[in-house]
Amino acid sequence: MTNRNLTDGTHSAPVAVVTGAGSGIGRAVAEAMLSAGYRVALAGRREAPLRETAGANANALVVPTDVTVADEVKRLFDRTVEEWGRVDVLFNNAGIPGPAVSVDDLNEADWDAVVAVNLSAAMLCAREAVRTMKRQTPQGGRIINNGSIAAHSPRPQSVAYATTKHAITGLTKSIELDGRKFQISCGQIDIGNTATQIATVLATGSGAKQADGSTMREPVFPVEDAARAVLFMxxxxASSNVLSMVITAAGMPFVGRG
Incomplete structure (x- = not known):
């Protein structure tokens, strides 16, 4: 949607749904889209952080949503369509890191929680996005899934997180395939060490555990750079799609990890 036009070439401001928009990458992406002229529905469990993201921007729609609950996800998309008539972009971003344990110490409750947020919720949001994009006029849109470099190479003691992020790649490719005849594209961005609150520990203190059992501090990069990459996608x-993008902090131990 070059110049932020709709897929039919009109000049109406496109509509995006961003999950996990109350903090971190989701907030940065939502703010970048709002600055670029998008109308953005902000989804997340807690209303207060969503309102902080929205600020005074009239193009921001705050929709508190538990994306692990199908009825709430449906309400998110229904509310967005009620407000603006369509959905052009979904940034499927909500996620949690899960416990830092090896597989033999992982309990079922923690596994289920990570799968629910990182994978099942992504499917629920994609499902509603595709349903919406199929029936709107003009038909079509774009889904961008937030994967992780863990979709390529996991860190030690990250079995739940790494498994779900590998699965996101399958979700992305399947949606891209199924969406073709409906002008729906799907791509995945895999981000490594952007400077969110979660990643701050990588660059401070003892750093992050490495494959050889050591720990080291790792470089991070501004979250605004990750947001610019999502905005590019x-x-x-509509004639183009980034199926897979990897963006990392320069010099982080990813290539050659292990």
């Missing part, structure tokens, strides 16, 4: 014309 979202802004592409």
């Amino acid at each position: 979202a802004d592409l014309p």
Whole structure:
């Protein structure tokens, strides 16, 4: 959607849904989209952080949502369509890191919680996005899934997180395939060491555990740079799609990890 036009070439401001918009990458992406002229539905469990993201921007719609609950996800998309008539972009971003334990110490409750947020919720949001994009006029849209470099190479003691992020790659490719005849594209961005609150520990203190059992501090990069990459993917014309993008902090131990 070059120049933020709709897929039919009109100049109406496109509509995006961003999950996990109350903090971190989700907040940065939502703010970048709002600054670029998008109308953005902000989804997340807690209303107060969503309102902080929205600020005074009239193009922001705050919709508190538990994305692990199908009825709430449906309400999110229904509310967005009620407000603006369509959905052009979904940034499927909500996620949790899960416990830092090896597989033999992982309990079922923690596993289920990570799968529910990182994988099942992503499917629920994609399902509603595709349903919406199929029936709207003009038909079509774009889904961008937030994966992780853990979709390529896991860190030690990250079995739940790494498994779900590998699964996101399958979700992305399946949606891209199923969406073709409906002008629905799907891509995945895998982000490594952007400077969110979660990643701050990588660059401070003892750092992060490495594959050889050591720990080291790792470089991080501004979250605004990750948001610009997502915006680039979202802004592409309907004739183009980034199926997979990897963006990391320069010099982080990812290539050659292990």
